[in-house]
Amino acid sequence: MSEELVVRRISNGTVIDHIPAGRALKVLRILGITGEEGYMVSMVMNVYSKKLGKKDIVKVEGRELSSEEVNKIALVAPTATINIVRDYEVVEKRKVELPDKIEGIVRCVNPKCVTNAPREAVHPSFRVISRKPLKLVCEYCGEYLTEEEVIAQLAGT
Secondary structure, eight states: OOOOOOOOOOOSSEEEEEEEETTTHHHHTTOOOOSSOOOOOOEEEEEETTTTEEEEEEEEOOOOHHHHHHHHHHHTTTTTEEEEEETEEEEEEEEEOSSSEEEESSOSSSSSSGGGOOOOOOOOOOEEEEEETTTEEEEOOOOOEEEHHHHHHTOOO
């Protein structure tokens, strides 16, 4: 008897594949999906993957991701691929790419950083100094931001 993973195809929406195992719920949090929005969401976690060993997959019917959402996903799931589906066909497939510079997505953890001053019109800006594990450095104060801190901010945990 063969084992099969059966997840219904979506007619229109987004499939996020190759999410590192155990991070699908964080991806849903980043997208603000709680289940109350009415989207049909399919999620599988810790399934076999030739590339990753194990992976998660998220399918969201009726929603295409913005470029800002894709950039946020790149921070917590740098191996992910985004598939846009229309009329049951994949019309666009792309790997997420972590840019060298992250602007306005996460905040600096240093309370004295100018980007945290209420009267300053300065947006947080970070350089990526390590991709695996993720490590960012604030371009204003030099404070480091770890992968765990980034995930906590984006996923609201």
